[in-house]
Amino acid sequence: MALSKHLASFTTQCEKQVGSAIRSLRLEFKNKLSLPIFTGSRIEGENSSAISVALVDAFTGEVITIGPVSSLKVEMVVLHGDFEVGEDGNWTADEFKNYIVKERDGKRSLLTGDVFVDLKGGIGVVGELIFTDNSSWTRSRKFRLGARIADGHCNGIRIREAKTEPFMVKDHRGELYKKHYPPSLDDEVWRLEKIGKDGAFHKRLSLSNINTVKEFLMLFWRDSSRLRNILGSGMSARMWEVTVDHARTCFLGDEVHVYYPNGQRKTGFVFNVVGEALGTYSEQQFIPLTDLQNSAKIEALTLVKQASDHWNDVVTYEKDEILGTSLPEPSISFYGTENLFSSFPSPIKNDAFGFAHSGILSPDVFPMSIRDFDTFPHDSHSASLFDECSSQAFISEENFRYLPTHDLISGSPADLLVKVGHTKPRRIWKTLSVVFMFIRRIVITMKTGAQNLD
Structure with missing residues (x-):
């Protein structure tokens, strides 16, 4: 009996030793950081969540929720952004330690706040954690956030440290002075590109009671020359263009x-x-x-x-x-074999006021005249037909036999674009609508094996 008890105790101790030898634990961050990060501001996770770190089984990925290790104290540290040692996660505790970043001489601790986190059920929630210095002075110009336990071991079990992706830490004044993309109408005018806060342009605008982006745009549309003169010769033509373009990205509302x-x-x-x-x-x-x-x-x-x-x-x-009462611009491809009519408006639709009208070539929507088609060659027949378009509701296929088509089917699509390129967009739309009707007739004629287009 004594021998049996001794052997049982010996077996249990061996199993524990073997289990400890093969068990592998690691820390990991459960969420990504919210970027950009500025000095003096609380470090947060994505969507303004708190950063959390967990102790997990390296083989299964499951959180260790019970046992002494589930209540360990974890230290948050700053790592060099170029820490790429052991990408498979097999770095040593010493290798991890060698990449920890210390504060610059004469500076306070690089990381302040709740740098120690207690795990509860294997998970720890980081409280207030703040960078006191930017990352521009380091060799990689970036930091990583790391998490570790003392010595990297607990009861002889190796607990691998955690690290985040590299990121830049910028000075807090960068946050205070940063531009908005896009700006809002109520933003202060210095949020626009090329206008620095309390700079010369900002002061000039303030003296003229132009304090918001909306006031900037209102003066731009009312009297752009005056706005340009207010900014003065110090703003180059290129800077002026950049500032105005940035301002015009504002959302102007639904009215x-x-x-x-x-x-x-x-x-x-x-x-x-x-x-x-x-x-x-x-x-x-x-x-x-x-x-x-x-x-x-x-x-x-x-x-x-x-x-x-x-x-x-x-x-x-x-x-x-x-x-909404105007017809949408069609999305027309001049290349490929897609249906040329697939992007046309529906034949009949109601406008925003409930009035039904034709969506294709209706004189109420596309009032046509000869001058609308002055980029296309036409003879007396085509001129006569175009005059008819101003009074007819639609161009019937019967009319196509009077129209010259030999010029429309010669050349490349690029040639067609050259012919209409100097006209205005809606005029191009009107013109191309008729051109496509011509092409449709040509295709129909060719399919029926006609020998000529007459």
């Missing part, structure tokens, strides 16, 4: 304004919240500024600038109510 001069409700002049003229609005039809004749365009630009002085004659609409 537009329509100015009806003298209180009449016939023709209104549409502009957005910063005073940018967008076009005209008449008989429930929006016409973009780019589609207006020069004289009408000048009138729109002039009257929109006067709108702020006659606000009683301005009506505010939801953007979709006004801009």
